[in-house]
Amino acid sequence: MYPKQVRIVEVGARDGLQNEKTIVPTASKIELIDRLSACGLRSIEATSFVSPKWIPQLADATEVYTGIEKKSGVSYPVLVPNLQGYERARAVNVSEIAVFTAASEAFAQKNINASIDESIERFRPVIERAQADGIKVRGYVSTVLGCPYQGEVPVADVVRVAQRLHELGCYEISLGDTIGIGTPKKAQEMLAAVAAVVPMTSLAVHFHDTRGQALANILACLELGVSVIDSAVSGVGGCPYARGASGNVASEDVVYMLQGLGIETGIDLDRLIATGLWLSAQLGRETSSKVARAAA
Numbered sequence: 001m002y003p004k005q006v007r008i009v010e011v012g013a014r015d016g017l018q019n020e021k022t023i024v025p026t027a028s029k030i031e032l033i034d035r036l037s038a039c040g041l042r043s044i045e046a047t048s049f050v051s052p053k054w055i056p057q058l059a060d061a062t063e064v065y066t067g068i069e070k071k072s073g074v075s076y077p078v079l080v081p082n083l084q085g086y087e088r089a090r091a092v093n094v095s096e097i098a099v100f101t102a103a104s105e106a107f108a109q110k111n112i113n114a115s116i117d118e119s120i121e122r123f124r125p126v127i128e129r130a131q132a133d134g135i136k137v138r139g140y141v142s143t144v145l146g147c148p149y150q151g152e153v154p155v156a157d158v159v160r161v162a163q164r165l166h167e168l169g170c171y172e173i174s175l176g177d178t179i180g181i182g183t184p185k186k187a188q189e190m191l192a193a194v195a196a197v198v199p200m201t202s203l204a205v206h207f208h209d210t211r212g213q214a215l216a217n218i219l220a221c222l223e224l225g226v227s228v229i230d231s232a233v234s235g236v237g238g239c240p241y242a243r244g245a246s247g248n249v250a251s252e253d254v255v256y257m258l259q260g261l262g263i264e265t266g267i268d269l270d271r272l273i274a275t276g277l278w279l280s281a282q283l284g285r286e287t288s289s290k291v292a293r294a295a296a
């Protein structure tokens with residue numbers, strides 16, 4: 001049965017802008033997040049406190065985070081890979097962080113230069129510190145339906161990593177189809193297996209639309225009761241360390257589908273479409289949102 005309400009986690013300012021070839025000006029990033037805040041979103045990922053050597057696109061994380069207007073009732077999570085990132089995030093008073101690892105060893109090595117176990121050992125003190133500081137921690141598992149380097153990823157590996165992040169204290173685990181390779185039946189099988197060990201209310205899905213399967217996969221996961229969906233305005237997104245990854249599913253398209261299903265999101269679709277069109281103009285290309293294209 002579909003959930004009555006869905007929370008969208010808007011990842012465009014992070015997943016989207018981390019993958020742009022040219023570095024987006026800090027002022028545009030701030031304007032994007034402020035515009036998103038006016039759309040009724042409750043979770044807007046703002047940036048990443050990762051190594052600027054690895055992701056130069058988000059080297060201005062401190063400036064972006066301090067520059068945005070924090071609207072009450074809206075959470076602005078930031079990615080943190082290690083204690084160094086935590087210190088930087090803490091220095092600007094973040095209230096939510098996200099740690100991230102993968103279900104495939106090959107991808108973890110390429111993306112964070114660590115094995116899955118090593119990455120989890122890195123998070124342990126980060127999560128302890130965050131809990132002591134009253135900061136919420138979200139967890140990401142990448143490559144849940146396939147890996148660009150390893151190929152097939154056994155569901156048991158996804159379950160094991162998600163369970164560990166949950167046990168470590170992540171309040172929510174986002175399951176990422178990093179390279180958009182999954183199809184609905186596989187997505188359901190993976191989600192059902194994870195939900196057998198982590199409550200469905202603590203799970204989110206994160207689909208990239210590389211092969212045009214994202215909305216179908218989301219619908220299949222909604223049928224199982226997932227009620228948190230990651231998406232990116234204008235369909236921006238991708239990980240520079242995931243060969244062949246393209247944009248996230250467009251937030252506008254997800255909201256349109258949810259409205260059609262009678263599922264509440266609290267989001268003003270017209271404003272979201274306008275924000276996505278503004279962003280695509282900033283990036284100098286057409287929006288990837290079909291709903292926005294139809295409205296333009």
Ligand code: HMG
Nearest residue numbers: 049050051054081084085111112113140142143176178239
């Ligand atoms: P490393 O090179 O092994 O780390 O990288 P290191 O500890 O040896 O540090 C190397 C240099 O980076 C040092 O500087 C550190 O100080 C610095 P140097 O001494 O050479 O001048 N450094 C930092 N600087 C600022 N902030 C930090 C930080 N950490 C180290 N936090 C590391 C390991 C994890 C740091 C690196 O691999 C990294 O930052 N990776 C991030 C990659 C990334 O952000 N990928 C995209 C996000 S994941 C994603 O998109 C998937 C997702 O969307 C879900 C899905 O779709 O599946 C979430």
Ligand code: MG
Nearest residue numbers: 015176178238
């Ligand atoms: Mg992603």
